Amino acid sequence: GQQVQQSPASLVLQEGENAELQCNFSTSLNSMQWFYQRPGGSLVSLFYNPSGTKHSGRLTSTTVIKERRSSLHISSSQTTDSGTYLCALEPPGFASALTFGSGTKVIPCLP
């Protein structure tokens, strides 16, 4: 089965709202990585988070290994937050590349 399950698949956000994106994983890992992809653009690495909580501006990443989950929290969302967010699991051991979730598409709710 899928090693990394990401939810929700899409999310409509009003400006100023908070949102939480989830990744659940079924295997052991070295770390979770979160990426942001602008519509039609490159991937930008947001967090490299082996465990615990990390903050960057309005974004917070929390990885809880024993619960096999990692989350990305967006606070006070802005229209510029729209795009696709991807989580990726880094397996343990040597020479193993990232396994990606299917992504969460964040769509702005226009007035």
Next chain:
Amino acid sequence: GGIITQTPKFLIGQEGQKLTLKCQQNFNHDTMYWYRQDSGKGLRLIYYSITENDLQKGDLSEGYDASREKKSSFSLTVTSAQKNEMAVFLCASSPTINQDTQYFGPGTRLLVL
């Protein structure tokens, strides 16, 4: 800082054609990757390379070849393009295979007529 460049930016091919995508990085990273992104499916790993002249198959290697003749470059060949295929191919690099952030190029958009 460094940069990853991918060429071409857009690639339109014919069914059955062999198509080559190129990637260059000036980070001096050891490891490079090729991913394919289809709508709603996230990224899937095609090939990766731990060092110059090394090749490792990913989950989606069938139908592709790869080449890492220099540390700074990693090319991907679609051996026989499939009709109506449409995807984005992303190249990435990282200092080593593990415990390092991956840096991504802008992508090559493929359309097969």
